[in-house]
Amino acid sequence: xxxxxxxxxxxPLHRLTFEDIGKAWGVGAGKGERSVAAEDEDSLTMAxxxxxxxxxxxxxxxxDSVIFxxxxxxxxxxxxxxxxxxxxxxxxxxxxxxxxxxxxAGTGALxxxxxxxxxxxxxKALVTVADCRIGRPxxxxxxxxxxxxxxxxxxxxxPAVRFMGAYSLADEITDYWRxxxxxxxxxxxxxxxxxxxxxxxxxxxxxxALKKFDLQxxxxxxxxxxxxxxRTYWGVAKKIGFDLARxxxxxxxxxxxxxxxxxxxxxxxxxxxxxxxxxxxxxxNYGNGCDVLLLEVVRDISESKGRKGMAGHLASRKTLRNYNxxxxxxxxxxxxxxxxxxxRPPATVIWRDQKSLLRFHGMKCSxxxxxxxxxxxxxxACSMTDAYEEVRLSDQTAVVFSCTVDNLGYxxxxxxxxxxxxxxxxxxRLQIADAELEEVNVGDALEMTFRRLPSENDMPVYxxxxxxxx
Amino acid sequence: MESIKDKVAIVGMxxxxxxxxxEHSTADMLIDAVQEASxxxxxxxxxxxxxxxxxxxxxxxxxxxxxxxQWDNVPITRVENNCASALEALRNGIxxxxxxxxxxxxxxxxEKCKDTGTGSLTFPYGYHPxxxxxxAPAAYASAAIRYFNKYGIDIEEGRxxxxxxxxxxxxxxxxxPKAHFRSEITIEKALKAPIISWPLGLFDCxxxxxxxxxxxxxxxxxxxxxxxxxxxxxxxxxxxxxRDVYSGRIRERENSDYTIWNETVAACKQAYEQANVxxxxxxxxxxxxxxxxxxxxxxxxxSLGFSPIGKAKEDVASGFFALDGGxxxxxxxxxxxxxxxxxxxxxxxxxxxxxxxxxxAGPRQVKNADLGLAHxxxxxxxxxxxxxxxxxxxxx
Numbered sequence: 024x025x026x027x028x029x030x031x032x033x034x035p036l037h038r039l040t041f042e043d044i045g046k047a048w049g050v051g052a053g054k055g056e057r058s059v060a061a062e063d064e065d066s067l068t069m070a071x072x073x074x075x076x077x078x079x080x081x082x083x084x085x086x087d088s089v090i091f092x093x094x095x096x097x098x099x100x101x102x103x104x105x106x107x108x109x110x111x112x113x114x115x116x117x118x119x120x121x122x123x124x125x126x127x128a129g130t131g132a133l134x135x136x137x138x139x140x141x142x143x144x145x146x147k148a149l150v151t152v153a154d155c156r157i158g159r160p161x162x163x164x165x166x167x168x169x170x171x172x173x174x175x176x177x178x179x180x181x182p183a184v185r186f187m188g189a190y191s192l193a194d195e196i197t198d199y200w201r202x203x204x205x206x207x208x209x210x211x212x213x214x215x216x217x218x219x220x221x222x223x224x225x226x227x228x229x230x231x232a233l234k235k236f237d238l239q240x241x242x243x244x245x246x247x248x249x250x251x252x253x254r255t256y257w258g259v260a261k262k263i264g265f266d267l268a269r270x271x272x273x274x275x276x277x278x279x280x281x282x283x284x285x286x287x288x289x290x291x292x293x294x295x296x297x298x299x300x301x302x303x304x305x306x307x308n309y310g311n312g313c314d315v316l317l318l319e320v321v322r323d324i325s326e327s328k329g330r331k332g333m334a335g336h337l338a339s340r341k342t343l344r345n346y347n348x349x350x351x352x353x354x355x356x357x358x359x360x361x362x363x364x365x366x367r368p369p370a371t372v373i374w375r376d377q378k379s380l381l382r383f384h385g386m387k388c389s390x391x392x393x394x395x396x397x398x399x400x401x402x403x404a405c406s407m408t409d410a411y412e413e414v415r416l417s418d419q420t421a422v423v424f425s426c427t428v429d430n431l432g433y434x435x436x437x438x439x440x441x442x443x444x445x446x447x448x449x450x451x452r453l454q455i456a457d458a459e460l461e462e463v464n465v466g467d468a469l470e471m472t473f474r475r476l477p478s479e480n481d482m483p484v485y486x487x488x489x490x491x492x493x
Numbered sequence: 494m495e496s497i498k499d500k501v502a503i504v505g506m507x508x509x510x511x512x513x514x515x516e517h518s519t520a521d522m523l524i525d526a527v528q529e530a531s532x533x534x535x536x537x538x539x540x541x542x543x544x545x546x547x548x549x550x551x552x553x554x555x556x557x558x559x560x561x562x563q564w565d566n567v568p569i570t571r572v573e574n575n576c577a578s579a580l581e582a583l584r585n586g587i588x589x590x591x592x593x594x595x596x597x598x599x600x601x602x603x604e605k606c607k608d609t610g611t612g613s614l615t616f617p618y619g620y621h622p623x624x625x626x627x628x629a630p631a632a633y634a635s636a637a638i639r640y641f642n643k644y645g646i647d648i649e650e651g652r653x654x655x656x657x658x659x660x661x662x663x664x665x666x667x668x669x670p671k672a673h674f675r676s677e678i679t680i681e682k683a684l685k686a687p688i689i690s691w692p693l694g695l696f697d698c699x700x701x702x703x704x705x706x707x708x709x710x711x712x713x714x715x716x717x718x719x720x721x722x723x724x725x726x727x728x729x730x731x732x733x734x735x736r737d738v739y740s741g742r743i744r745e746r747e748n749s750d751y752t753i754w755n756e757t758v759a760a761c762k763q764a765y766e767q768a769n770v771x772x773x774x775x776x777x778x779x780x781x782x783x784x785x786x787x788x789x790x791x792x793x794x795x796s797l798g799f800s801p802i803g804k805a806k807e808d809v810a811s812g813f814f815a816l817d818g819g820x821x822x823x824x825x826x827x828x829x830x831x832x833x834x835x836x837x838x839x840x841x842x843x844x845x846x847x848x849x850x851x852x853x854a855g856p857r858q859v860k861n862a863d864l865g866l867a868h869x870x871x872x873x874x875x876x877x878x879x880x881x882x883x884x885x886x887x888x889x
Contacts, residue, residue, distance in 0.1 A: 363611050403735060425638040425751065429631035429690040431613035441631045443751075443875055452627055452875055460691055465642055 025140045026182030027318070028147065031076030031329025032292045033069050033172040034279050034336035035060045036457045036493065039349045041277075044166045047346035052166065055277025059343060060155050060170035061457055062352045062437060063474040066093040067103045068485065069172035069285075070151035071110045071473040075418070076329035076336075077149070077174035083111065086176070088118045088148035090136060092128035094284050095155045096121060097475075097483050099203050106485060107151055109381045110473050112415055118145065126199070126249065126310030128152070129173070129288045134314065136177040137186045147178040154283030157353050159207040167252060168208075169280020171336075173288040174329075183327045184295060187303075187317040190232035194224050194312040199251075221250045221309045225259045228313035229305065236317050240264045244302040247272045247294045249287035249309055278337055284310070291318075293333040298324055331493060339493040341457070358437075365479040373484060383417040383471065383487045385449050394448035414448070416471065417487060421446045421453075423467045428460045444469055444489055456488040468492050496767040501590045502716035502723040503885065505534025505709035508844045511673045511832035514703035519551050519605045520561035526705035526837075527562060527601055534709040534719050541709070542595035543568040545585045547578030547602040548836035550609075558601065575871020576783065577731070578602060579706065579839030580881035584729050586710050598710045602841075604834035606701035614701055614835070629785060630690035630698060632873035636751035637692055637788040643752050644803050652692050655787035656683035657809050659696040662784065662823050665816060666830025668857035669845075673702045673832030697787040702832030706840035708847075716888070722851045727864065728770070728884040730763030732756040736877030749874070756878035757783075757796040757870055764882040765798075768864065773798040777820060777884075779849050779859050780866040781842030784827040789870070794822070797868060797882075821859045824849060842867035843883060850887050863887060 038056040045052025060069060070091050078086075089111070091104035104119035120135070122128040129152030136148035153172030158164030177186075198216040200209050210216055225248060233239060246265045250256040253276040260271045272294040282289055287308040294304060302320040307313055331339070343349055350356040378384045378398055385396030388411050393404035396416060401408050421444035432439040440455040442463070455463060456472050469489035478484040507529025509522050517525075523546075531538050544567060546558045555569025574581040579602030586600035606614070614629060641651040660680055666672040678696055686695035709719075716723040734756045749755050761773070770776045782797060784790035794805040799820055800813075808814060814822040825831045825845040828838060846865030848854050854862075864886045871879040 363613070425635035425642075427631050427634035427638065427690045427692075429628055429634070430687075431611075431630055431689055432628050439627070439631065441627050441635065443635050465638060 024182070024185050025137050025177065025179045026186045027175050027184040027295070027327065028178040028180060028182045029077050029079065029081060029176045029327045029329070030292050030295060031073050031078070031174045032289055032333045032336055033072035033076060033153070034058050034333070035064055035069065035170055036339060036341050037061060037343050037352070038340050039343045039346065041166050043343070043346050048161050053277070056342070057166060057280030058169040058171055058282070059349050059352055063456060063476070063488070064155070064170070065097045065475060066095045066153040066155045066172070067091070067097050067106055068473050068475060069153040069155065069170065070103070070107050070174070073153060073172035073174035074107060074111045074149055074151050076331055077176055078111065079330050081176070083113055086113050086117065086147050086149050087145040088136065088139060089113060090120045090122060090132040090148065090150045092122040092132040092150070092152040092284055093154050094123060094126065094128065094201070096123055106381070109377065110485065111149070112382045112417065113149070126284050127287070127308040127312065127314050128284045128310070130306070130308040130314035130316060133175060133177065133316065134189050140177055140179055147176060150175045150177060152285045152288045154285045156208055156283045157206060157355070160350070160355055164208060164210070167281050169282045171279055171282040171285050171289055173285050173292055175288070183320060183322050183324050185319045185321050187319050188236050189317070190228065190235050190315045192224060192228040192231065192312045196220055196311065217251065217255050221255060222259055222262065224313050225307050225309050226263045228315050229263050229307050232305070232315035232317070242303060243270060243305045245272050245294050245298065245304050246270055246307070247287065247290045247304060248307045249290065251281060252276065275337065289333060292329070295320070295324060296328060296332050296334055336493070366477045367480040368476070368478055368484045370482065378413060380486050383415060384413040385416050386411040387414050396449050396451045416446055416449070419446050419471070420492065421469045421489060423463060423465050423469060424450060425465060426455065426460070426463055442469065442489060453487070453489040456490045458491055463491060497587060497591060497729055498727050498767050498769070499713055499725050501587045501710055501726045502713040502888070503708050503726070503843070503847055504711050504716055504719035504723045505530045505532070505536070506707065506844045506847050507533060508671055508706040508841055509704050510671045511702050511704035511834065511841070513607050515607060517703070519557065519603055522605070522703065522705035523558060523561040523601060523603050526603070526707040527599065530599070530707040530709050536597065536709065536719065538562060541567070541597050541599045543589055544599040544601065545570050545572055545582040545589070547572050547582035547839070548604055549573055549575060549578055551603045551605060551836055557603070573836070574733070574879040574881065576785065576835050577839060577869040577871045577879045577881035578836040579841070580867065580869050580883055581731070581839070583708060583840060583843060583883060584731060584881065586708070587726055587729060590710050590712055596711060596715060599707060600710060600840065601705065601707040602837040602839060603705035604836040605703050606834055607703050612701065627875060629873050630693060632875045633786040633788050634690040634693045636792065636874040639751045640788065640792060643750065644806070646806070648692055652684055652694070653680060654806055654809060655697050655791065656680040658784070658787040658790050659683050659829055661815055662827045662829035665824050665857055666826025668855070669825040669831060672826045672830050673700055674826065674830045693786055693788065699785050699828035699833040702834045704832060704834035704837045704841065706837045706844050708840055708843060723888055724847050724850050724885050725888055726883070727886045728764035728767030728882070730760035730882040731880070732759035732763070733879045734872065734877030751874040752792060753802065754792055754796040754870060754874070754878060754880065756880035757793060757868065760880040760882045761797050761868065764884050768884040770864065770884065773866070774800070774820060776864055777866045778861060778863040779824060779846060780820060780822045780868070781825070781827065781845050782822055782866070782868045783870045784823055784829050785833060787829070790823070790827065793868065797866070816857055816859060824854065824857050824859060839867060839869040839881060839883070842869070843885060846885050850885065
């Protein structure tokens with residue numbers, strides 16, 4: 024039986040309060056906050072983080088397929104899924120696929136993975152869904168959006184969450200859109216968008232789905248969905264006839280914002296984290312139509328949970344100092360002018376050194392056992408050449424040996440925060456993400472995080488940094 | 494292996510005024526430094542048989558120098574070993590003389606930091622594009638954190654300790670007419686200055702400077718023809734660590750904890766053996782050591798054998814390295830106050846030792862200047878060094 028073997032999520036550390044957004048524009052604001060991806064994060068890096076949360080210590084070589092779903096891939100051309108698979112240190116004889124263009128890209132990806140496992144064409148599939156959309160500055164949409172990611176390992180080895188069925192409805196409507204050259208999300212007048220979009224289509228799709236599954240509204244333990252805002256989310260559930268207090272998963276609009284294509288899947292993960300055996304979950308995911316998935320929890324979920332999951336990530340948070348910090352992170356304000364030589368990593372080097380850079384492999388000398396990073400043909404301890412095995416560092420923790428922020432240093436307009444970090448077997452140099460100097464001390468533990476590295480080459484470059492353990 | 498001791502003499506030296514020299518080009522500075530050196534030696538430029546030029550980003554090939562001087566067909570070699578580039582030019586020039594291949598050799602170093610457009614040091618040849626861009630301030634700050642941690646020095650106490658080195662070097666700079674900075678500072682001023690890379694503040698960091706320095710070398714048995722007060726080369730050391738700051742490969746823990754500069758230890762050992770120096774603390778009478786940061790100078794006291802390991806703090810407190818101390822260090826202000834045009838600094842150091850040994854250092858003259866030591870280290874503590882040491886002394 025196909026289903027979800029494990030799941031994980033990622034919410035970036037930073038939050039921006041609605042109050043600070045209101046202050047920036049001189050308008051009133053409600054209570055709550057939204058998640059904000061840091062300056063070195065995007066949908067691809069968040070997908071990797073969610074994948075790591077999902078995989079935990081499970082056998083990565085068992086994964087045969089990776090799907091990356093997002094409306095905000097850093098690339099219109101160049102696959103993100105293959106980078107996710109490389110950073111996640113998966114095999115290379117796997118299928119990879121990007122799903123894009125719709126807020127329901129994630130359920131499309133989940134259905135494709137489940138169908139593919141059911142058909143026997145793949146053993147286990149890793150589905151990642153992440154989004155980092157930007158609302159036009161000064162509009163309510165800016166505050167309403169959030170950034171985050173989710174990941175699911177789909178397989179048929181006795182999953183705790185079984186896939187019971189799916190129903191899809193396609194609906195032609197121009198409610199939300201972004202042309203490839205657009206930075207901010209466009210949408211038509213709100214009354215039309217909400218009335219004829221989500222509020223009409225989701226109830227219709229759910230009704231048809233229940234008919235197909237031969238179920239009634241009352242049979243569903245929990246209903247999970249997505250919508251542009253919280254009022255509509257509840258309104259849609261009410262319109263279908265769910266008991267709002269008992270049957271509808273509470274949404275995270277005021278804790279992380281609307282995380283686009285990742286919102287529904289992240290809500291599903293929150294729901295699963297609190298689910299028990301026998302629960303029947305109906306997941307409706309809207310976006311130019313609607314996908315409806317029926318899931319059944321067949322046994323205790325605890326082994327399938329991500330390492331931190333939604334609950335852990337939502338609890339681990341840091342408030343941004345002000346709106347300007349968010350605006351710098353998203354490139355809404357221009358970066359400081361750098362007179363330093365531009366950082367232009369050649370694609371050749373990234374390609375040649377990808378085992379060290381993307382897979383974060385060091386080497387262990389086959390002769391003397393000495394470990395070093397990055398991979399080098401000659402062992403620095405015994406000088407043996409070309410005799411080593413690779414060791415993965417991305418899932419290890421390290422300890423700060425020394426650290427400092429270089430205020431004159433350069434890289435993407437931000438002063439680099441450097442650490443000399445001791446892994447159990449090797450010392451290396453890493454940048455620290457998501458932290459100020461006063462938050463990190465010698466002896467502190469660090470965990471690894473996948474980020475965008477400085478590059479002024481019209482070419483995003485990815486690699487590993489360290490962060491305080493969340 | 495033979496020692497280089499007493500085989501080569503320095504008979505003329507020149508050094509430009511170190512400053513932010515927006516008016517003059519690399520060629521202008523080379524012309525000034527070389528002409529001063531040749532005038533000092535009392536020779537014409539055409540008497541020079543060969544030249545070595547050290548520079549990090551002053552240009553490529555020996556053409557930098559031949560174009561400046563409008564020389565044709567002179568054998569000129571450009572050398573580069575990061576901040577040790579000038580001592581590398583000197584070292585190669587010394588070997589050119591010692592081999593008997595040449596009678597008169599020019600060693601020159603130059604850098605034009607202020608054409609880069611930044612207040613920080615840039616490396617156009619680039620760090621490894623992917624493994625990181627940890628520049629010198631962060632790397633040396635990391636070492637300061639480790640030094641304080643290892644010896645139980647409270648961070649504020651540590652910053653005060655480092656400030657004392659900055660105050661000393663700024664004071665010495667006021668006595669050196671060609672120094673970049675010629676103003677006194679106080680410990681309080683140093684402590685209140687903006688932080689560059691914690692715990693290092695502005696006055697813990699040397700400036701980026703424009704300048705050039707040059708030396709005329711001859712076989713020691715010919716030196717008397719040029720002048721009576723020539724200076725003899727007593728020893729040269731060079732050690733290049735097995736980590737390359739540009740490659741992003743940093744040393745592992747068993748190699749170093751950043752509180753001792755291994756390559757400097759190795760380089761000075763070579764030089765001390767050649768010069769037959771057994772106890773540098775007693776036998777070296779004046780030293781110019783690499784002080785790109787105050788922490789660099791502090792750790793160099795120990796790495797060069799001037800202070801026992803972990804005890805430099807006590808020598809700083811007692812003023813042992815001040816002008817009137819037991820071993821005056823950076824008598825012209827060092828990189829901190831005299832300035833740091835990367836490829837020129839090593840020869841600027843030798844220029845100061847040469848001046849001190851000749852007794853011409855004026856108000857900063859040390860007593861009984863005998864053996865002088867110049868030390869440069871390129872690279873940084875988290876990425877390996879290229880460390881060079883030159884020991885010079887008076888004739889006879």
